[in-house]
Amino acid sequence: MCNIIIIHFISLVLIIVSIIQDKARPVFPFTAIVGQEEMKLALILNVIDPKIGGVMIMGDRGTGKSTTIRAIADLLPQIEIIEDDLFNSHPYDYELMSDSIKNKVENGEQLSTTFINVPMVDLPLGATEDRVCGTIDIEKALTEGIKTFEPGLLAKANRGILYVDEVNLLDDHLVDVLLDAAASGWNTVEREGISIRHPARFVLVGSGNPEEGELRPQLLDRFGMHAEIRTVKEPSLRVKIVEQRSKFDTNPYMCLKEFQEQQDELKNCIIEAQKRLSNVTIDYDLRVKISEVCGTLDVDGLRGDIVTNRAAKAFAAYNNKDQVDISDIKTVITLCLRHRLRKDPLETIDSGNKVRQVVDSILTE
The missing domain is CATH 3.40.50.300 (P-loop containing nucleotide triphosphate hydrolases)
Structure with missing residues (x-):
């Protein structure tokens, strides 16, 4: 019993130290x-x-x-969760609640929330x-x-x-x-x-x-x-990367302050895209063309079609648009299909040239 308590205490100390370090580490x-x-x-x-x-x-x-x-x-941005819940349950979305939290909500219990x-x-x-x-x-x-x-x-x-x-x-x-x-x-x-x-x-x-x-x-x-x-490979870019890293290692808080405005701008852009996503639409003709690309490339299953549609909508939302166009699809489709062309485990993954060739022949402005 004594050994178990000691082990539990040591584990608790390690967790607290880890949390403090994570908060302190930029x-x-x-x-x-x-x-x-x-x-x-x-x-x-x-x-x-x-x-x-x-x-x-x-x-x-x-x-x-x-x-x-x-x-x-x-x-x-931070997310809202039910306080002391083991699964980061969402306070309002049933799909993101654990069963125990669902039962409490259905029973009318008041649940406190917090942001993490x-x-x-x-x-x-x-x-x-x-x-x-x-x-x-x-x-x-x-x-x-x-x-x-x-x-x-x-x-x-x-x-x-x-x-x-x-x-x-x-x-x-x-x-x-x-x-x-x-x-x-x-x-x-x-x-x-x-x-x-x-x-x-x-x-x-x-x-x-x-x-x-x-x-x-x-x-x-x-x-x-x-x-x-x-x-x-480009020397000037390599120098820029080294300088950015050196600047951060020397004074991380000054580096964070320098990029704070850009960070906030990108964060707001992501939040707005998440809100807009459900309203983004993609025309039937474009969905047919996506599936035509997948069929021409002999992609197994329908995951490629589904993921490309979702990624194109997300990219359109990210660019503050409510309608997907061909340029959105062309930007994301290689990322969505490149790894689905490999049939043999010994083959290497296509760099994207094959996907781009088919896309350029099918997706025309």
């Missing part, structure tokens, strides 16, 4: 990132419409993948399925003799961003679990007589280096978008 501003427009656009579109299905970012080492992903999370930063959860490569999905709270089982649920990373990431670095090195079974939860928006856990179902609506972001291996085509297809990034 994040590199998103608008200060030079280049990598493809990756930045994919991330912005996914936070505007999480139903796009996440983004897979593949590129060389040291190209700012992790920095950019953490920067987009820091840019987003958008959750940004890192999934380590060595994580087990129990750590990801949740499991039995062993401590309570031993000390109180009751079975209770201990939430996993999917619960913590609800209504936020779940980031998996080196996703191509993650066990395929865990990748499947993540993609299933991201697609359905729910996580169901059956453990030792306990059955728990909770919302798991998050933007799944994976990154990796293609030299270390690709994901299987069946798993890769489940990501909504695929962004490729390459090391910047």
